[in-house]
Amino acid sequence: xxHINGVSxxxxxxxxxxxxxxxxxNVVRIATLLWLVTHFILTMIYVYPDNTVKAQLxxxxxxxxxxxxxxxxxxxxxxxxxxxxxxLLVRPLSNDEYSIVQTKxxxxxxxxDISSPLxxxxxxxxxxxxxxxxxxxxxAIYSYLAEPPDQxxxxxxxxxxxxxxxxxxxxxxxxxxxVQLMLTGASAFCKDIGQNNASYVALMVxxxxxxxxxxxxxxxxxxxxxxLLGVYPVDKSVENIHLYQIGER
Amino acid sequence: MGxxxxxxxxxxxxxxxxxxxxxxxxxxxxxxxxxxAITFPFAGYFWGPHGVxxxxxxxxxxxxxxxxxxxxxxxxxxxxxxxxxxxxxxxxLLFGYHTRIATFLALVTSFLLYNRLxxxxxxxxNIIQLVLIYMLFxxxxxxxxxxxxxxxxxxxxxxxAVIFQLMIVYxxxxxxxxxxxxxxxxxxxxxxxxxxxxxxxxxxxxxxxxLIVYVTSYVPLVYQLLFxxxxxxxxxxPWIVLGIFFHLxxxxxxxxxxxxxxxxxxELFLISDQEYAKIWNxxxxxxxAVATPGHx
Numbered sequence: 001x002x003h004i005n006g007v008s009x010x011x012x013x014x015x016x017x018x019x020x021x022x023x024x025x026n027v028v029r030i031a032t033l034l035w036l037v038t039h040f041i042l043t044m045i046y047v048y049p050d051n052t053v054k055a056q057l058x059x060x061x062x063x064x065x066x067x068x069x070x071x072x073x074x075x076x077x078x079x080x081x082x083x084x085x086x087x088l089l090v091r092p093l094s095n096d097e098y099s100i101v102q103t104k105x106x107x108x109x110x111x112x113d114i115s116s117p118l119x120x121x122x123x124x125x126x127x128x129x130x131x132x133x134x135x136x137x138x139x140a141i142y143s144y145l146a147e148p149p150d151q152x153x154x155x156x157x158x159x160x161x162x163x164x165x166x167x168x169x170x171x172x173x174x175x176x177x178x179v180q181l182m183l184t185g186a187s188a189f190c191k192d193i194g195q196n197n198a199s200y201v202a203l204m205v206x207x208x209x210x211x212x213x214x215x216x217x218x219x220x221x222x223x224x225x226x227x228l229l230g231v232y233p234v235d236k237s238v239e240n241i242h243l244y245q246i247g248e249r
Numbered sequence: 250m251g252x253x254x255x256x257x258x259x260x261x262x263x264x265x266x267x268x269x270x271x272x273x274x275x276x277x278x279x280x281x282x283x284x285x286a287i288t289f290p291f292a293g294y295f296w297g298p299h300g301v302x303x304x305x306x307x308x309x310x311x312x313x314x315x316x317x318x319x320x321x322x323x324x325x326x327x328x329x330x331x332x333x334x335x336x337x338x339x340x341x342l343l344f345g346y347h348t349r350i351a352t353f354l355a356l357v358t359s360f361l362l363y364n365r366l367x368x369x370x371x372x373x374x375n376i377i378q379l380v381l382i383y384m385l386f387x388x389x390x391x392x393x394x395x396x397x398x399x400x401x402x403x404x405x406x407x408x409x410a411v412i413f414q415l416m417i418v419y420x421x422x423x424x425x426x427x428x429x430x431x432x433x434x435x436x437x438x439x440x441x442x443x444x445x446x447x448x449x450x451x452x453x454x455x456x457x458x459x460l461i462v463y464v465t466s467y468v469p470l471v472y473q474l475l476f477x478x479x480x481x482x483x484x485x486x487p488w489i490v491l492g493i494f495f496h497l498x499x500x501x502x503x504x505x506x507x508x509x510x511x512x513x514x515x516e517l518f519l520i521s522d523q524e525y526a527k528i529w530n531x532x533x534x535x536x537x538a539v540a541t542p543g544h545x
Binding site: 079235 | 431
């Protein structure tokens, strides 16, 4: 009888443990299912067009989905596709040239287009790093241009130029991370082409706008707009990329 | 009540999309390996302390942990270590070796690179990050399981998460595109094709032809918008085939090779194991008929 009672008690304990285990597993199951539903409802609200619910939940959405499950596919879902080629023009300047620039403004010659050669190479070889190399600078330019001009970081001019064409800005280091990225790219270019005596570099963005759809078959020239970003000291510590040297071979 | 019971059984009993999971793992492994191979010569320039990268992990990990993790960006040697570990993760995914650990390694290292220089990424890199998080809960390759296990349930939740993510990518991008006048007018592909970074010289001329421009602008909109509606129906397979051609077009014309590969893999992920078995059997029959015409 004692033996039977013992078996009965241990069976009951085992049964209870099993029940608890099943209960915990079911709680986990329901919790994960609830997470799935909640997560994707929040994601939908986060990525779908603006509405009142989204406006109210924005801080929460930014702190959750926006931070840990970022959903940005700008190119794939860009409502207004980019309508311009953006080119970064670089003018390396020696110390002597820089002194002249301060009084006479920037020269019109000696500018290098560091963007187009990468596009050409990318078009010839899709299975290469040229896409990433050119996107680094192009995306920085697009982001810079997307900022309203009055909100872009303004650098103090070091001299009031007499010639209005020579309006440029100077700062030891760019405060805008996008311009900093462009400066690093430009410095790498200077290093690559052996411009070792270049202490400064002038940066300019050129936008070459596509013809509007209605003018595609006309001989009307494409609209070109240039924006001077400033003159900055060359970053001598930048990585050597051996990119443009390879291109010139 | 019947639907709830059906959903519960679907989630609890057996793991789904095992073939789709392998295709996705292999594709992500191949994509990451390819990215390591092409960016390796420029690793220091992209992510190193003297390169163009300027990002930090603090926005995700918080200032304290972020500052510690950001030490990875302070030397080129660390960046090469990150690439090496990423390669190991990618190889694991590609060959199905310790896939859960491989997924974790790939997630952590690609997160580090992604946050350092967002500018060189595309939508595909973003989706890889998201999908890798969900893939942590998938059953490891060749794992032994019993029906009704908790890990089977978690596997199926992860499968659903990947599917829902794909649906959201498609529908959200359609809604975003519809917000732009050029997509509504059907001329967006003309504009996109004229930008050299995203196009080919031949495509620039091709996309001045109105019919081609209208079709290539409107078809993706309709395709993406109807995607969640069509996938549960019997038109699923033709829709997936159409999607594969759509993404091959993106790879060739826009040059987003890795993005297109990932999207094709995600579409193939939607095909169930039973459907793959049917396709395989039908393919074998067709192959037999073609290979031995004398028997006809």
